[in-house]
Amino acid sequence: MSLTSDLVRGHTETIILAQLMKKDSYGYEINKSIQETTNNEYELKEATLYSAFRRLENGGMIESYWGDETTGARRRYYKITILGKALYEKNKEDWTRTKKLIDSLI
Amino acid sequence: MSLTSDLVRGHTETIILAQLMKKDSYGYEINKSIQETTNNEYELKEATLYSAFRRLENGGMIESYWGDETTGARRRYYKITILGKALYEKNKEDWTRTKKLIDSLI
DNA sequence: AAAATATACATTGACAGGCGAGGTATATAG
DNA sequence: CTATATACCTCGCCTGTCAATGTATATTTT
Numbered sequence: 001m002s003l004t005s006d007l008v009r010g011h012t013e014t015i016i017l018a019q020l021m022k023k024d025s026y027g028y029e030i031n032k033s034i035q036e037t038t039n040n041e042y043e044l045k046e047a048t049l050y051s052a053f054r055r056l057e058n059g060g061m062i063e064s065y066w067g068d069e070t071t072g073a074r075r076r077y078y079k080i081t082i083l084g085k086a087l088y089e090k091n092k093e094d095w096t097r098t099k100k101l102i103d104s105l106i
Numbered sequence: 107m108s109l110t111s112d113l114v115r116g117h118t119e120t121i122i123l124a125q126l127m128k129k130d131s132y133g134y135e136i137n138k139s140i141q142e143t144t145n146n147e148y149e150l151k152e153a154t155l156y157s158a159f160r161r162l163e164n165g166g167m168i169e170s171y172w173g174d175e176t177t178g179a180r181r182r183y184y185k186i187t188i189l190g191k192a193l194y195e196k197n198k199e200d201w202t203r204t205k206k207l208i209d210s211l212i
Numbered sequence: 213a214a215a216a217t218a219t220a221c222a223t224t225g226a227c228a229g230g231c232g233a234g235g236t237a238t239a240t241a242g
Numbered sequence: 243c244t245a246t247a248t249a250c251c252t253c254g255c256c257t258g259t260c261a262a263t264g265t266a267t268a269t270t271t272t
Binding site: 215219220223224229 | 243244245246248249250251252254256257258259261264265266267268269
């Protein structure tokens with residue numbers, strides 16, 4: 001929504017992985033969930049979201065499959081892989097370190 | 107140095123402004139100071155540093171003047187402006203908010 | 213005296229992530 | 243029947259980062 005986007009840059013993949021740590025999900029739902037969690041303070045732009053999915057899938061961090069909805073628009077579900085879980089944990093640690101780093105610098 | 111760069115992206119200007127809040131300084135010194143503060147965990151690449159200076163100066167956030175060194179390499183000193191101080195304060199607030207936002211999402 | 217290192221500034225061109233703008237398709241509410 | 247919500251996707255631009263490269267002076271090492 002606001003000015004935060006620049007500062008969240010670089011966390012997009014981790015945010016998506018975090019959602020997929022809870023359960024398999026699809027783009028639209030993930031984004032809604034982010035909006036709810038942040039009281040509409042933040043959302044991923046669709047182009048950002050889907051390009052992140054591509055990167056993550058190409059890197060073997062997530063896998064996708066089509067949902068079996070008989071009604072409504074089709075959904076492409078994503079599932080986090082072992083590799084993806086490991087990346088998520090690593091990114092979380094990096095975030096903890098980076099937070100301290102920035103706090104000490106600004 | 108390491109993997110942090112992606113996550114610090116977006117904070118470069120604020121980090122520079124933070125240094126200039128303390129005192130007028132020049133590129134090389136600012137970078138050394140950052141390295142010392144972070145125990146060599148982080149440093150700005152020169153190209154990044156100088157392009158940030160350009161942006162900040164063009165935006166009226168900092169002003170520059172040549173030092174009067176009679177020996178050694180010349181130094182271009184930077185001074186933070188009123189506008190720059192305001193931006194710094196705003197960026198700090200944004201950081202506080204963003205930190206919470208990311209913490210809630212990952 | 214020569215070579216290496218430290219100090220100090222600067223530019224160029226490539227790269228990657230974010231995103232505006234545009235497009236497709238189905239279902240429901242007014 | 244029109245608007246809105248759900249759901250996916252791509253193209254091409256913009257911006258910040260950074261490797262590589264270049265300049266110049268001073269000190270330290272060999």
